[in-house]
Amino acid sequence: MKKxxxxxxxxxxxxxxxxxxxxxxxxxxxxxxxxxxxxxxxxPQDSAPADTEPAEAGTQEAAPEAGGTLTxxxxxxxxxxxxxxxxxxxxxxxxxxxxxxxxxxEKNDMTPAxxxxxxxxxxxxxxxxxxxAAIAGMTVTDERKEEADFSIPYYTATQVMIVxxxxxxxxxxxxxxxxxxxxxxxxxxxxVKDMGYPYEAFKKGxxxxxxxxxxxxxxxxxxxxxxxxxxxxxxxxxxxxDPSAFESEEYAIAVKKGNTELLDMINTAIDAMLTDGTxxxxxxxxxxGLSAE
Ligand code: GLN
Numbered sequence: 001m002k003k004x005x006x007x008x009x010x011x012x013x014x015x016x017x018x019x020x021x022x023x024x025x026x027x028x029x030x031x032x033x034x035x036x037x038x039x040x041x042x043x044p045q046d047s048a049p050a051d052t053e054p055a056e057a058g059t060q061e062a063a064p065e066a067g068g069t070l071t072x073x074x075x076x077x078x079x080x081x082x083x084x085x086x087x088x089x090x091x092x093x094x095x096x097x098x099x100x101x102x103x104x105x106e107k108n109d110m111t112p113a114x115x116x117x118x119x120x121x122x123x124x125x126x127x128x129x130x131x132x133a134a135i136a137g138m139t140v141t142d143e144r145k146e147e148a149d150f151s152i153p154y155y156t157a158t159q160v161m162i163v164x165x166x167x168x169x170x171x172x173x174x175x176x177x178x179x180x181x182x183x184x185x186x187x188x189x190x191x192v193k194d195m196g197y198p199y200e201a202f203k204k205g206x207x208x209x210x211x212x213x214x215x216x217x218x219x220x221x222x223x224x225x226x227x228x229x230x231x232x233x234x235x236x237x238x239x240x241x242d243p244s245a246f247e248s249e250e251y252a253i254a255v256k257k258g259n260t261e262l263l264d265m266i267n268t269a270i271d272a273m274l275t276d277g278t279x280x281x282x283x284x285x286x287x288x289g290l291s292a293e
Contacts, residue, residue, distance in 0.1 A: 061256070061258065061259055062259065062261045062262065063108070063132075063259070063261045063262040063265050064110055064132060064262075066108060066109040066110065067109060067110070068110055068111070069110060069111045069112075069113050070101075070104070070105040070108070070110040070111070070112055070113070070132055070133070071113045071114075071115055071130075071131045071132045071133075072101040072112065072113070072114055072115070072131060072132065072133050072134065072135045072253075073114075073115045073116075073117055073121075073122045073125050073126070073130070073131035073133070073134045073135075073136070074093070074097060074098070074101075074114055074115070074116060074117075074122075074134070074135055074136045075116065075117060075118060075119040075122065075136050076093050076095075076114075076116045077119075077204050077205055077206070078095075078119075078136065078137050078205065078223075078226055079095060079226060079229045080095055080096055080225060080226070080229050080286035080287055080290070081095045081096045081097040081098075081136070081137040081225070081226070081251075081286075082094075082095040082096075082097045082098055082135075082136060082137070083095050084116075089102050090102050090112050090113065090114050091113075091114060093114045093116065095286060096155070096279075096282045096283055096286045097135040097136065097137060098114065098135075099282050099286075100135065100154065100270070100273065100279065100282065101114070101133075101135050103269065103273060103278065104253075104265075104266055104269040104270070107269045107272070108265055108269070115130065115131050118203075119136060119184075119185050119186065120184065120185040122134040122136055122138070122254070123144065123147045123148050123254060126147075126148055126254060126255065126256045127147070127148075127256060127257075129256070132255070132262060133253050133254065133255050133262065133266060134148070134253065134254040134255075135253045137155070137157070137223060137226070137251050138251060138252065138253075138254055139157070139187045139223075139249040139250065139251060140153065140249075140250050140251075140252045141187065141190070144254070147257070148254035148255065148256065148257055149254065149255050149256070149257050149258070149259065149260075149263055150252040150253065150254055150255075151252045151253040151254075151255070151263060151266045151267050151270055152252065152267050152270055152271060152274075153250035153251060153252045154251060154252065154253075154270050154273070154274060154279050155250070155251040155279070155283070156248050156249070156250055156251075157223045157224045157225060157248070157249050157250075157251060158223075158224050158241070158243065158246050158247065158248045158249060159187065159188050159191050159221050159222065159223060159224070159246040159249070160221075160222065160223075160224050160227050160239045160240065160241050160242075160246065161175070161219045161220070161221055161239070161240040161241075161242070162209070162212060162219065162220040162221075162222060162227050162230060162231060162237055162238075162239055162240075163212070163218065163219050163237070163238060163239075163240055164212065164213075164215070164218075164236055164237060164238075165236050165237065165238050167218065167219070167238070167240070169218065169219055169240055170240060171240070171242045171244075171245070172195065172242040172244075172245030172246065173245075175192070175195070175197050175219060175221075176197065178197075178218040178219050179200070179216070179217040179218045179219075180192055180197055180198070180199040180200070180217065180218070180219050180220075180221060181199065181200050181201075181202060181208040181211050181212060181217040181219065181220045181221075182199050182200070182201050182202070182208065182220070182221050182222075183201065183202055183203070183204065183205050183208055183220075183222065184201040184202065184203055185201075186222070186223070187223070187249055188220075188221040188222050188223065189201055189221075191221060191245075191246060192221050195245070199221075200217065205220075205222060205226060205230065206230075208220045208222070209230050209234060209237075212237065213234055213236070213237070219240075223249070224239075224241075225283075225287060225290075227239050228287065228290040229287075229290055232289070232290045253266050253270070
């Protein structure tokens with residue numbers, strides 16, 4: 001092959017990769033600025049000294065002492081990963097993430113605690129030292145990596161389309177002339193924005209689903225397991241997948257940038273729970289009975 005041809009082939013391959021990634025992947029270098037409440041907006045990549053204030057006020061430079069409290073921030077609006085219930089595994093909070101958080105704390109002789117807040121506030125709360133770690137079905141993205149350090153991933157998900165059963169949507173290309181709902185600051189919003197479609201963003205998954213059920217929007221783009229939960233809770237909905245448009249995403253736990261002591265501790269615990277099957281068991285336990293479509 002001539003050098004020029006080889007180069008062209010390489011460039012084409014790279015261009016194709018970029019297209020696939022920008023279409024929607026967890027590690028996509030998203031060009032999205034989403035809405036102004038999105039965490040990813042709050043600290044542009046090239047503004048290095050932007051957070052000097054919270055960094056100074058921050059307390060979480062190391063892991064808490066054994067015997068202390070390990071505080072996880074979450075947004076308990078994301079079943080089956082985190083939700084509020086009568087008797088949860090940590091206070092009123094329950095779900096796959098909450099059970100994982102509890103075990104991480106207990107493996108290190110710490111008491112687990114949950115601070116429930118808006119998803120968009122989690123990384124700021126880390127920077128401020130209000131929480132030690134964020135566990136919230138949070139997809140690792142390049143933009144988020146600018147703001148926090150991430151553990152090894154513990155779960156792989158993808159975005160899917162929730163539609164009414166009679167919908168004619170069969171692929172992401174069909175979204176072109178549809179009314180799309182997303183949840184503010186979630187990767188689903190980033191995906192739809194990157195695809196260039198107009199959309200409406202809601203604060204809560206349940207609000208977006210109600211809009212769909214009531215016929216006010218045609219499709220909700222949301223993480224797979226949470227979508228399964230919503231379609232099993234609501235009559236008349238189904239899931240449409242399009243793996244060519246929505247790449248897989250990885251959920252991981254975020255800690256304040258530079259807090260390697262806590263990150264190592266969390267990674268050791270997650271690694272053990274992945275190896276001994278705990279994470280898989282929790283996944284099965286909390287998704288049992290959820291319909292697959
Ligand atoms: N995985 C999605 C994201 O990271 C949604 C997470 C969530 O709502 N808890 O944006």
